[in-house]
Amino acid sequence: MKKILSIIGIIILTSCSRKDIPLSPGKDIGSNVGEKEKTLPYVVSAFDFSGNYIFQDLDNNPENGFQDVIRARFSERMDTNTINSENIKVYKLANGKIKGTISGTIRYYKDLNMVEFTPTAGFENSDSINYMLFISSEVKDINGNKLDQNQNGINEGEHFDDYYNANFRCPNSNNIQPDFEPPKLINYSPSYGDNNVSTTPKITLIIFGRDLDTTTIGENDIELKEYETQIKISCKIDSIVKIPVIGYRIKFSTISNLKFSKVYELVIKNEIKDSAGNYLDINRDGKQELREDTVIHFATQKEDGSPTEFPRVTSANLDMNLKLIKVRFNHEMNPSDFNFSNIKVFKQRFPYPEGFISGIIREDPDKKGFTYSLIEWDGNLPLYLFISYNLRDKDGFKLDGNNDGIGGIIGKDNYWRQF
Numbered sequence: 303m304k305k306i307l308s309i310i311g312i313i314i315l316t317s318c319s320r321k322d323i324p325l326s327p328g329k330d331i332g333s334n335v336g337e338k339e340k341t342l343p344y345v346v347s348a349f350d351f352s353g354n355y356i357f358q359d360l361d362n363n364p365e366n367g368f369q370d371v372i373r374a375r376f377s378e379r380m381d382t383n384t385i386n387s388e389n390i391k392v393y394k395l396a397n398g399k400i401k402g403t404i405s406g407t408i409r410y411y412k413d414l415n416m417v418e419f420t421p422t423a424g425f426e427n428s429d430s431i432n433y434m435l436f437i438s439s440e441v442k443d444i445n446g447n448k449l450d451q452n453q454n455g456i457n458e459g460e461h462f463d464d465y466y467n468a469n470f471r472c473p474n475s476n477n478i479q480p481d482f483e484p485p486k487l488i489n490y491s492p493s494y495g496d497n498n499v500s501t502t503p504k505i506t507l508i509i510f511g512r513d514l515d516t517t518t519i520g521e522n523d524i525e526l527k528e529y530e531t532q533i534k535i536s537c538k539i540d541s542i543v544k545i546p547v548i549g550y551r552i553k554f555s556t557i558s559n560l561k562f563s564k565v566y567e568l569v570i571k572n573e574i575k576d577s578a579g580n581y582l583d584i585n586r587d588g589k590q591e592l593r594e595d596t597v598i599h600f601a602t603q604k605e606d607g608s609p610t611e612f613p614r615v616t617s618a619n620l621d622m623n624l625k626l627i628k629v630r631f632n633h634e635m636n637p638s639d640f641n642f643s644n645i646k647v648f649k650q651r652f653p654y655p656e657g658f659i660s661g662i663i664r665e666d667p668d669k670k671g672f673t674y675s676l677i678e679w680d681g682n683l684p685l686y687l688f689i690s691y692n693l694r695d696k697d698g699f700k701l702d703g704n705n706d707g708i709g710g711i712i713g714k715d716n717y718w719r720q721f
Contacts, residue, residue, distance in 0.1 A: 341378065342450035342457060343443040345465045348374040348435055355469040357425050367424020368472050372435050374465070376415045381442040385410045385417055389438035392419050395468060397430045398478040404433070427472035434480070435470065439463035458592035461581065481578035485511025485549065486586050490570060492600040495707030498609035499602050501562060505537065505554040507570065513577040514550050516542055523573050524554055529565040529599065529711070560602050563610045563699075565708055568598040599708045612702035612709030613695040618687055620721040625679050627687055627721070630671035633695035637665040640672050644690040647674060651686040651718065659685070669696070684720050691715035 350357055350370050357370035372392060390408055394401045406421040417437075425433060439449045439459055448457040451465045471477045489508035492499045505524060519542060526535040536557040543551045560566060572594040574582040581590040601610040613633040620627050627647065640663050649657030662675040679685070691710055693701040700710030703717035 338445040339443075340445070340447060341443075342447045342455065343376050343378050343380065343441075344449060344451050344453055345437055346375045346377050348372065348467045348469075350470065355471065357427075357470065357472045359424070359427075364427075367421075368427055369421075369424045371421075372419040372433070372470055374417050374435060374437060374467075376417070376443075379412060379415055379444050380410065380417075381444050381446070382410050382412070384441045389441045390417060390419065391436045392421070392470075393434040393436060394426070395432050395434055395478075395480065398480045400434070400480070425470075425472055427474045429474055430476055430478050432468060432471035432475050432477045432479075434466060434468035437465040439465075452589045452591055454589070454591055456592070461579075462590055462592050481513070481576070481580065483511075484580035484583040484588075484590050485509050485514055485574065485576045487570065487582060487584045487596070488548075488586070490596075490598070492568065492598065494598045494600065496600040497603075497611060497707050498607075499560075499566075499600050501560040501602050503556065503560065503602075504540070505556075505568065507552045507554075508545075508548070508550075509552065509574065509582065510549045511576050512544075512547075512549055515575050515577050515579075516550075518573065518575045519552060520573075521554065523552075523571050525569040525571070526556065527567050528561070529567045535560065535566070562602055562605045565599060565601050565710060568600065570596045570598070599711055601708055610699065612699045612707070613693070614702050614705055614709075615689065615717050615719075618719040620685065622681070625676040625681075627674040627676070627685075628671065629674070629687070629689070630666075631695070632670075633697075633699075634669045635665075635671075636694045636696055636698070637669055637672075639693045640665050644693050645672070645674065646688045647676065647679075648686045648688065649682075649684075651720070655686070655688065687717075687719040687721070689717040691717075 349355065350372060351360060352358055357368040359368045361369045385408060387408060391403050392406060394404050404421055406419050409418045411418065419435070437449065439451065439457060441449050449463050449465065450457050451463045457463055468479055469477065486509065487507060488510045491506045492503060519539065521537050521539055524537060526537055527533055528535065537554045538557060540553040540555050545551055570584060572582040572584050583590060584594045584596050604610055613631050613635060615629060616632050617630045618627065645663055647659045647661060648655045649659065659676055659679050661677050664673050666672060689701065689703065691701050691703055691712065701715055701717060702709035703715035709715055
């Protein structure tokens with residue numbers, strides 16, 4: 303039951319009648335050119351015979367229940383071998399709780415990319431009774447691509463890419479919904495770029511969601527390590543406090559003290575669930591995704607309690623007449639890093655750096671900058687200046703190339719300047 307209620311989230315669907323469905327066969331048709339098409343399918347919409355979610359009694363015989371159908375249209379043509387009763391089910395819900403599957407027949411219309419479920423007995427027209435269509439993430443298109451219902455380009459399996467729609471009901475139902483809403487991470491500390499964090503930090507998560515399953519909260523929901531060495535730091539839970547109206551505050555602490563003036567990486571994982579089995583929505587986009595983790599880089603304070611500050615580029619200018627690039631930093635730098643491993647000029651940056659322009663690098667007298675004399679430059683623009691994140695100041699702190707407060711992060715702190 304818990305697995306069934308691990309819902310991806312409310313999926314807002316557009317309804318349409320069968321006559322409104324386009325006759326396009328989908329993306330896969332006409333792609334048989336040697337390599338299989340790799341676009342992942344998803345459910346576009348779901349509806350009953352009349353094109354909405356409220357059943358009609360099609361045979362006008364109340365004793366048989368409401369003889370309507372449930373339909374779903376896919377984004378492309380599907381593999382009929384995967385359109386079966388294992389992968390497609392309709393659940394009966396009472397007061398928002400699943401009360402089992404109902405029997406029925408399943409038919410697939412290839413020309414419409416549409417599946418249709420017809421119940422063996424009619425739907426029940428009662429208060430608080432509604433029905434939920436479930437389509438497994440194991441259904442495939444004709445090229446073997448599995449369902450990607452959260453449409454992030456990856457099939458992540460059950461919970462994340464299963465399709466659920468609990469809107470179907472008869473006229474008398476008040477349509478009480480199951481809990482589809484995932485808890486959300488709304489705040490945390492330390493924040494990204496903090497540079498004066500204590501060596502005995504309190505790591506805090508604020509989660510919006512009043513029905514959190516606290517048994518799913520553990521010390522492994524976060525991961526802390528020293529960035530340069532990748533040495534992991536063990537943490538423990540100090541407290542889980544319910545906050546009125548909002549949700550929960552969770553506090554962690556480290557087993558041992560952190561080092562002064564070091565960069566640390568904190569990973570918050572989405573393994574926490576609410577009582578209905580919904581996973582933590584870290585990026586607050588309404589979707590649950592596998593490994594929807596957030597990575598935070600922060601720095602501890604210096605021994606004297608002052609912030610750890612990283613070197614930044616304050617200016618970079620080109621003198622076309624002198625064929626000279628002049629760069630200045632906010633800190634006194636380590637001149638031994640002023641070399642062609644860390645500093646380059648290219649004619650092209652995208653799709654990859656190309657056209658290296660040789661030159662002479664000279665440090666400034668105050669060691670807070672350098673000049674790059676362009677020896678072989680033909681005078682044509684654009685030019686692209688590259689400075690590596692490995693560039694250090696006199697205290698050994700690495701370049702903060704993107705000015706986010708933390709330096710030396712691979713993939714983030716290389717500095718580029720176009721002229």
